[in-house]
Amino acid sequence: MNRALMRTFSERLHRFREDRGLSQRQLGLLSGVEPIQISRYERAAALPAADSLAEMARVLQVPMETLLLGKDTSQPEPQLRNALLLDRLSELDELDRQDQETVISIIDAIILRRNVQGIVGPQNKTA
Known part of the structure; x- marks a missing residue:
């Protein structure tokens, strides 16, 4: 497994969860992911399956790509009027x-x- 990806994912998951004011238990209840598994993700001990990632991203209100890879897809490219x-x-x-x-x-x-x-x-x- 890619250790760097696991580490950066764990940091993003922790940050987004805390930014939303959720405990690991609350995120687990809302996403259907076991709190012990969320703890593993935040300790960089595992990466989530696609369905778990999708549910956590939904609850945290961030795109899956942003949560997993750190890419911000929510910001549209600035458009020139001219x-x-x-x-x-x-x-x-x-x-x-x-x-x-x-x-x-x-x-x-x-x-x-x-x-x-x-x-x-x-x-x-x-x-």
């Missing part, structure tokens, strides 16, 4: 790292200028 910007970002993702860093620096400079203008107000240009 389709042209989204298209350009997709193209930028194909550039080499140096070009990407250059574009990021330019974007950072524009944002900084905008923030500074918001603080000090627009500058009058007199020639």
Whole structure:
């Protein structure tokens, strides 16, 4: 068995259970998993079967994948409203790292200028 997976799963199970204010016994009663088995999971002595994992995830109100692997599937990818910007970002993702860093620096400079203008107000240009 994968010891690292067992250890990280045990930590997540313990944390989610405590975050919900449940004892091992309460989680067992609500999920149908024996409390002694939940204790084994939290001590990294065993991994649950799929049906037990599904029931514990349901009671803890987390996706199974999050409980088992730590992947947060509940957070949707941020969406851009500007389709042209989204298209350009997709193209930028194909550039080499140096070009990407250059574009990021330019974007950072524009944002900084905008923030500074918001603080000090627009500058009058007199020639």
